[in-house]
Amino acid sequence: MESLTVLERPRFANRHGRLYEANARSFLDLAEHDIRVAVVNIATGSMNAPFYNTRSVKVAYVLDGEGEPEIVYPHMYPHMSPGGRGGESEERRRERGKGNWREEEEEEEEQKGQEDEEEEQVGHTGGSS
Structure with missing residues (x-):
């Protein structure tokens, strides 16, 4: 080895x-x-x-x-999972998760989306030779 x-x-x-x-x-x-x-x-x-x-x-x-x-143990508590009965709504989870770390994550996602859009635009505008 x-x-x-x-x-x-x-x-x-x-x-x-x-x-x-x-x-x-x-x-x-x-x-x-x-x-x-x-x-x-x-x-x-x-x-x-x-x-x-x-x-x-x-x-x-x-x-x-x-x-x-x-x-x-997500399989043992299905009522607490996002899709299960009694689970929190997406809006409630976002509200509960607000804080510096959440804002940083959202900024990263936004930046990634902008980079993806720029790559798409470059791909569409760069014609073939």
Whole structure:
């Protein structure tokens, strides 16, 4: 088995942190064991979004600083899910989620949309030779 350096290049990075990952596609020796290895550096005040997979086990260690793990069981509480009975409306979730982090996320989404529009315009105006 060859050595693996997960921290070479982040798979995803923004001001909230970085995600480094190795899976069967990026490191063939992992395919034999059907595993994925990930390292997440989370910025202060940010969080790691939930990832749910019935066939996986996720182990997390806080190496520096403090963190509180919370376990989510969406299949056990369908009445609390967005589509389930008794769930919050989309408007209520947005209102509850207002704050600096939410505004930052909305700004990122808006910027991404503008970039996509610019790419489309470039694609339409750049004629073929």
